[in-house]
Amino acid sequence: MTTFEIYILVLGLLLAGGALLSGIARRSIMSLAIFFLVSGVVLGDQGFGVISLAPDSPLVAGVTQLTLIVILFVDGLEVETQALKRSWHVPFRSLIIAMPLTAALIAGAAHLIVALPWKQALLIGALLSPTDPVLTSSVVTNRKIPLRIRNSLNLESGFNDGLALPAVLIFATALTQAGGRAWWQFLGQDLATGAAVGLAGGLLAVRLLGLFRGRFALPVHYRTLYAFAVSLSLFGAARLVGGNGFITVYLAGIVMAAAARQQVPDFSRFSRDLGEILKLATFVIFGSMIVFDRMLAEGWRAVLLTAFVIFLARTLALLPSLAGTRLDWTERLFMAWFGPKGVACIAYSLLVLSLKATGAEEVFQLTALVVFTSIILHSASDTPLADWFGARSERLAGGRR
Numbered sequence: 001m002t003t004f005e006i007y008i009l010v011l012g013l014l015l016a017g018g019a020l021l022s023g024i025a026r027r028s029i030m031s032l033a034i035f036f037l038v039s040g041v042v043l044g045d046q047g048f049g050v051i052s053l054a055p056d057s058p059l060v061a062g063v064t065q066l067t068l069i070v071i072l073f074v075d076g077l078e079v080e081t082q083a084l085k086r087s088w089h090v091p092f093r094s095l096i097i098a099m100p101l102t103a104a105l106i107a108g109a110a111h112l113i114v115a116l117p118w119k120q121a122l123l124i125g126a127l128l129s130p131t132d133p134v135l136t137s138s139v140v141t142n143r144k145i146p147l148r149i150r151n152s153l154n155l156e157s158g159f160n161d162g163l164a165l166p167a168v169l170i171f172a173t174a175l176t177q178a179g180g181r182a183w184w185q186f187l188g189q190d191l192a193t194g195a196a197v198g199l200a201g202g203l204l205a206v207r208l209l210g211l212f213r214g215r216f217a218l219p220v221h222y223r224t225l226y227a228f229a230v231s232l233s234l235f236g237a238a239r240l241v242g243g244n245g246f247i248t249v250y251l252a253g254i255v256m257a258a259a260a261r262q263q264v265p266d267f268s269r270f271s272r273d274l275g276e277i278l279k280l281a282t283f284v285i286f287g288s289m290i291v292f293d294r295m296l297a298e299g300w301r302a303v304l305l306t307a308f309v310i311f312l313a314r315t316l317a318l319l320p321s322l323a324g325t326r327l328d329w330t331e332r333l334f335m336a337w338f339g340p341k342g343v344a345c346i347a348y349s350l351l352v353l354s355l356k357a358t359g360a361e362e363v364f365q366l367t368a369l370v371v372f373t374s375i376i377l378h379s380a381s382d383t384p385l386a387d388w389f390g391a392r393s394e395r396l397a398g399g400r401r
Helices: 003-026 032-043 058-077 081-086 089-113 118-127 133-141 147-175 183-210 220-240 245-259 261-289 300-321 329-337 343-354 360-400
Strands: none
Touching: 003 032, 003 058, 003 261, 032 261, 032 360, 058 147, 058 220, 058 245, 058 261, 058 343, 089 118, 089 147, 089 300, 118 147, 118 343, 118 360, 133 147, 133 360, 147 183, 147 245, 147 329, 147 343, 183 220, 183 245, 220 245, 220 261, 245 261, 261 343, 261 360, 300 329, 300 360, 329 360, 343 360
């Protein structure tokens, strides 16, 4: 069997097993993220070697790119304009103030603790700045938790993948040996071209769909297929003209959501479901590539950096960013803890690895250690902390009556 066939077999078995165990996972500390990650480790180079994937293999590149296309497109589609109008200030502060500050703190720690050159340190800061709600599903779905908390965490995670992308691409390009371009050239060509294709293509796609009305209107399942096809087509078109396809699909999603707000659920249905499968597939790939000796090559420095990123960086950035809001200190600390590192961090780090940038291996291993630890800790604390915080919120709400 080829590597691809083995991976498909393993992934199919894991998806079936994960589906059967999903009801149990929802009520325990064993999340599906942990299940797929640990399965990847056990079956990968660290374990039995059933799955052995090179970072530059076509399979890794293909799954990584498709995962990014889908999650960025869905993130763009699901920019909740109405929710932002109702409670825009908390997620706005999290994104505009706390996220860059988090990236800067992580970069500074990577430079001081691990002695990474500034370009690599800044890349790690950008890589580890997005958060992933798939690891804390109990938090964003538990109706006992105040809506403003759930909305803020969900909106923040929906936006920050796309916001982190330009910084990741700029710093990765700066470290690419064959690059030779200044950052402003990269902005002018790759990002600007990709943005133009996304904005124009998204608007054109909605206008074209609007021509098919009445008895010629598309059924729901074809509208969701149409939106997914648009994302793939625009990604390819952007790459064809020298633009960045990931920026393209993110902005195309935003434009399509703004131009056809009522059709967003139809647009995102298939892509969201596919995205969940691809996220789990990425966890397996990521787990299979983990080798603990390599992750801990920096010894105590790597452990110290990981502890700083998980326990301090987001807290130090978010608490001052939320000063003056109506959130109490417990709510702020709760939000600060639930900033897990997940699929976007993994996919971006794999993308950097495939670019063969200078120091990419060290950057990947440090990122891998942080993400691996975050998945374990945040997934394990998700349900119990969500239940505790929900009960606390109910008690406080009852006391005000």
